[in-house]
Amino acid sequence: MKHLTRTLLGGLFAATLMTSPSFSAGIDGAPAPFDKGDVDIAVVSFLGGGDWLQAFEAGVKRQADALHVNLTVSQARNDNDTQRSLIEQAINLGVDGIIINNGRPEVLKDVAQKALDAGIKVVAYDVNLDNPQIPQIEQSDKDMARLVLEQAVKDKGDGFVGGAVYVAGFAPLDRRYAVWKDFVAKHNLTEKATWGVVNDTVPASVADQTKAVLTANPDISVIFTPWDEFAKGVKLAIDELGVAGKVKIYGVDISTADIQLMNEPDSAWQATAATNAAVVGEVSVRAVSLAIAGQFPGTSVLLQPTLVTRDDLAKGEIKTIEDLQEKFPAFRKSDAATAEWIPAATN
Amino acid sequence: MTTLNSENQSSAGERLSAAIRASAVFILLIVMVTGFALAQPAYINVTNLMSILQAVSVVAILGAGVTITLAVGGFDLSIGAVAASSVMAASYSMIVWGLGVYETVPLVLLFGALVGLVNAFLIVRLRVPDLLATLAMMFLLTGLQLIPTAGRSISAGLILPDGSTATGAYDPAFLLIGRSSFFGVVPAPVVIMALVAIVLFVLTERTRLGRLLFATGGNELATRLAGASVPKLKTLAYVLSGTLASLGGIIVAARVGRGDVSSGASLLMDSVAAALIGFAVLGLRRPNVFGTIVGAVFVGLLLNGLTMLNAPYYTQDFVKGAVLVGALALTYGLGRSQAR
Numbered sequence: 001m002k003h004l005t006r007t008l009l010g011g012l013f014a015a016t017l018m019t020s021p022s023f024s025a026g027i028d029g030a031p032a033p034f035d036k037g038d039v040d041i042a043v044v045s046f047l048g049g050g051d052w053l054q055a056f057e058a059g060v061k062r063q064a065d066a067l068h069v070n071l072t073v074s075q076a077r078n079d080n081d082t083q084r085s086l087i088e089q090a091i092n093l094g095v096d097g098i099i100i101n102n103g104r105p106e107v108l109k110d111v112a113q114k115a116l117d118a119g120i121k122v123v124a125y126d127v128n129l130d131n132p133q134i135p136q137i138e139q140s141d142k143d144m145a146r147l148v149l150e151q152a153v154k155d156k157g158d159g160f161v162g163g164a165v166y167v168a169g170f171a172p173l174d175r176r177y178a179v180w181k182d183f184v185a186k187h188n189l190t191e192k193a194t195w196g197v198v199n200d201t202v203p204a205s206v207a208d209q210t211k212a213v214l215t216a217n218p219d220i221s222v223i224f225t226p227w228d229e230f231a232k233g234v235k236l237a238i239d240e241l242g243v244a245g246k247v248k249i250y251g252v253d254i255s256t257a258d259i260q261l262m263n264e265p266d267s268a269w270q271a272t273a274a275t276n277a278a279v280v281g282e283v284s285v286r287a288v289s290l291a292i293a294g295q296f297p298g299t300s301v302l303l304q305p306t307l308v309t310r311d312d313l314a315k316g317e318i319k320t321i322e323d324l325q326e327k328f329p330a331f332r333k334s335d336a337a338t339a340e341w342i343p344a345a346t347n
Numbered sequence: 348m349t350t351l352n353s354e355n356q357s358s359a360g361e362r363l364s365a366a367i368r369a370s371a372v373f374i375l376l377i378v379m380v381t382g383f384a385l386a387q388p389a390y391i392n393v394t395n396l397m398s399i400l401q402a403v404s405v406v407a408i409l410g411a412g413v414t415i416t417l418a419v420g421g422f423d424l425s426i427g428a429v430a431a432s433s434v435m436a437a438s439y440s441m442i443v444w445g446l447g448v449y450e451t452v453p454l455v456l457l458f459g460a461l462v463g464l465v466n467a468f469l470i471v472r473l474r475v476p477d478l479l480a481t482l483a484m485m486f487l488l489t490g491l492q493l494i495p496t497a498g499r500s501i502s503a504g505l506i507l508p509d510g511s512t513a514t515g516a517y518d519p520a521f522l523l524i525g526r527s528s529f530f531g532v533v534p535a536p537v538v539i540m541a542l543v544a545i546v547l548f549v550l551t552e553r554t555r556l557g558r559l560l561f562a563t564g565g566n567e568l569a570t571r572l573a574g575a576s577v578p579k580l581k582t583l584a585y586v587l588s589g590t591l592a593s594l595g596g597i598i599v600a601a602r603v604g605r606g607d608v609s610s611g612a613s614l615l616m617d618s619v620a621a622a623l624i625g626f627a628v629l630g631l632r633r634p635n636v637f638g639t640i641v642g643a644v645f646v647g648l649l650l651n652g653l654t655m656l657n658a659p660y661y662t663q664d665f666v667k668g669a670v671l672v673g674a675l676a677l678t679y680g681l682g683r684s685q686a687r
Contacts, residue, residue: 048660074654079613080603085402086654092395093387093655106502106517106604110526199498 027068030341031293033096040070041288042090046102046127048077051255051321052277056101059281062345067289080107087111090120097121097288105129121291123301125284128171135287137301137337139275141172141252145179145226147273147307148250152222155248155270159188162222163213165196165206165230176226176252192217196230206233207240214241221247228253228272235261235269244268254308256320262310263319271309278325279303279334282345287337297337306330369630371677376645383652390655397534403647404536405430405595409618410625410639411547412588417622417634418551419584420564421470421477426592427615428488429462433596435492437521438501438606445515452521452597459593462488463586470585471578485615501606517604525601536598540640543591547636560584561633620667621646624674632678646670 026037033039043060047053057073064071072090076083083103088111090098098115100108105128112129115122122129125137152160162184166177184191193216195209210233214220225231231251238244244266251258254274262269283303290297308324308331316327324331333344367374384391409426416423433455440451462484469480497508505513528534551557562570563580571577595614600606624645625638646667653663 072655072657073659075660077613077660080605080607081405081599084602085398088398088401089395089651089654092392092398093389104502104603104605104607 025068027341027343031295034067034289034293034341037068038070039067039097039289039292040072040093040095041097041099041285041292042072042087042093042095043074043099043101043284044083044086044090045073045075046078046083046104048075053101055277055321055325056281059276059278059345060099060285061281062278063282063285066343066345067285069285069289076103080104083107084111087115091115091118094118095120096292097123099284099288100124100127100129101284103127121288123284123288123291123297125280132299135291135297135299135301135337137280137284137287138303139280139305140302141175142179143302144252144273144275144305145176145224147305148252148271149179149183149224151271151307151309152224152248152250153183153187156222159190160222161190161192161217161219162224163193163195163217163220164191164224164226165210165234166194166226167196167198170198173226180224180226192220202229203233203236206230207236210234210237211241214238214243214247223247223249225249225251227251228255228258231258231269231272232261235267238268254321254324256322259313259318259320259324263313267310269310271307273305273307275303275305275334276325276331277321279332283334283336286339286342289342290337290339293339293341295339301337303334303336365630368627368677371630372624372628372641372645372674376641376648379652380648383648383655387652387655390652393532395651397528397532397537399647399651400537400540400644401534402651403621403643404534404540405598406614406617406621406646407540407640407643408543408591408595408598409614410621410643411543411636412591413618413622414625414634414636414639415547415551415560415584416477416588418560418564419581420567421581421584422481423466423585423588423592424478424481424615425462425466425484425488426588426595426618427613428485428492429459429589429592430596430599430614432462432488432492433459433593434600434603435496435501435606436593437597437600438517439495441517441521442501442503442505442515442606443495443507443513446518448518448521448524451518452524455593455597456590459589459591459596460586461589462593463589464582466589467582467585471581496606522601522604525598525603536602539594539598543594544636544640547587551636556583564634617646617667618643620671623671626678627674642674 026035028035041064045053061071072093072095074086076086084107087098087100087108091114098120100112100122102125108127109129112122112131112134116133123135123137128136164177164180166173168174183189193213195213197205197209199205214237223234225234228251231249234249238247247268249269251269251272252274254272258272261267262272280303283301287297287301308328312328318324318327389395409430412426413423436458437451437455440446440454466481466484469475470477496505499505503516507513524535529538551560559570559575559580563577567577621643622634622639624642625635626632628638628641631638649666649670650663653666
């Protein structure tokens with residue numbers, strides 16, 4: 001009787017849960033275990049939502065489908081402790097690989113090591129776990145800055161007078177600002193001022209600062225903003241001062257909100273450089289798959305950014321990130337962490 | 348539950364329905380675990396069950412605190428904020444002051460007790476209603492925890508508001524509180540949770556003091572007439588609740604190894620839910636420590652299983668809410684029809 005009840009209940013549950021991923025077929029010619037299929041990958045994100053995460057997860061799913069991989073996707077919703085628990089859970093689940101998307105190094109280092117000890121391959125995006133066995137997937141900050149600054153030199157010529165918004169102590173900002181310093185030396189630019197602040201209301205605070213700077217230095221014609229929140233503040237200041245014809249912004253990063261700002265009539269924001277979140281997702285899956293197949297992708301997997309100018313947006317009638325992904329081919333693919341046996345992700 | 352009519356049988360029916368109500372939560376628990384285990388065999392292995400217990404340990408400890416304040420007829424809304432502030436306080440003590448585990452832990456527990464004492468002062472002396480007093484304390488702490496670092500998260504190499512760099516680091520011995528496990532199987536937080544559960548269970552269910560706590564919640568006047576000091580009992584309840592919340596914060600800090608502004612945001616809701624689900628356990632229809640622990644574990648088992656089956660987080664919130672609604676319906680709805 002007891003046994004019967006259990007069977008019945010079990011059957012009921014199994015029936016309702018049939019939607020969980022089933023065994024998937026392998027890929028011919030792929031190295032083990034991908035030739036047999038049934039590879040499990042867990043994706044643990046620190047964030048809980050937002051456009052960026054959605055695009056990232058869409059990319060993860062596309063590439064995982066192409067590789068016939070079973071996915072377990074979870075979000076820690078900005079909670080450190082939850083992220084640890086989710087990684088521990090993935091270890092218990094006995095997955096083949098874990099993708100850690102963002103988070104804090106001191107929170108995750110030891111659980112990541114625990115996963116490695118359990119024979120699970122780990123890759124990390126945008127969180128430096130400082131472990132030679134964990135490939136770090138990063139967007140190339142240097143290349144982002146280089147792309148927009150080359151555009152600035154192309155537009156304005158050598159020797160222009162400029163300023164940069166910059167706050168020390170944030171690794172990506174430090175790397176981007178270093179490129180600006182190089183350009184200043186190489187192209188004979190004049191750096192009139194450096195300002196910036198990081199707080200709860202970055203755009204508003206930066207706007208106040210920028211107004212003061214521009215009033216004091218009316219000869220500034222280019223402002224380099226290594227973070228899009230800075231660009232928003234600078235644009236606000238330029239609009240309020242009415243000097244959009246004279247001062248131009250060269251920024252880094254992109255979002256739908258940023259695209260709208262660049263698209264505004266007579267917008268001062270001329271160009272930006274960014275990587276595509278969906279491509280980050282695809283590359284993460286490829287990198288962990290290479291590791292699972294025994295083809296270590298290296299400790300650093302760099303994503304090449306794309307330059308996006310106002311003209312590009314206007315020509316393509318691009319209004320959102322989705323438009324950009326659809327209509328701007330360069331934004332769609334990355335050749336980072338590829339192999340012949342890995343099929344391309346399809347939309 | 349039954350349609351039997353004759354008097355003899357109806358009393359048997361009543362007994363049956365009481366028995367079902369008493370064990371309803373456990374029956375559901377067994378069904379749930381069986382279902383998840385069938386769908387995903389990895390669910391039931393010991394390491395995963397320990398992970399689940401570890402994940403719920405903080406919520407269970409905070410829930411035990413809520414339970415005691417519920418017992419005296421109060422409600423402590425500040426526990427989540429106390430836990431979050433304790434994470435910050437522990438990080439500050441080690442990273443900025445450079446203290447070790449033996450100074451940090453007592454200091455943070457003392458901080459929790461102090462908050463409880465202030466809560467009790469507001470409630471007992473100034474006669475501010477419990478909900479309002481602890482709500483105000485919640486806001487106060489949410490702001491207070493940001494003042495020492497000017498809103499920054501605390502990690503090694505923190506730059507202080509005066510421009511200098513903090514030189515301390517997390518004491519490795521402190522991290523053991525959250526990250527070590529006994530015999531390589533039972534995580535330390537689970538052991539702490541078990542100890543807290545046993546001590547509080549004995550205190551509330553097996554001692555005169557415990558009976559007086561519940562009596563305060565049941566009928567304050569009668570308790571006073573029986574010769575007990577209601578203000579002292581209430582103060583004790585809030586000090587216990589604050590101390591337990593800071594203990595929860597210590598465990599979180601020892602697990603994550605840094606002090607983040609966002610820590611502990613969801614702890615209040617989860618621990619209150621655990622305490623309320625606890626009402627339904629054993630059909631007691633009152634706050635009880637054992638029920639709270641079962642409630643926390645119940646939610647933990649459910650969430651872990653759902654994550655393993657790839658359910659997105661918003662369905663998890665929904666399910667959490669559904670469990671709470673179900674438990675409350677079980678407690679009040681069925682309880683009342685039975686009393687009639």
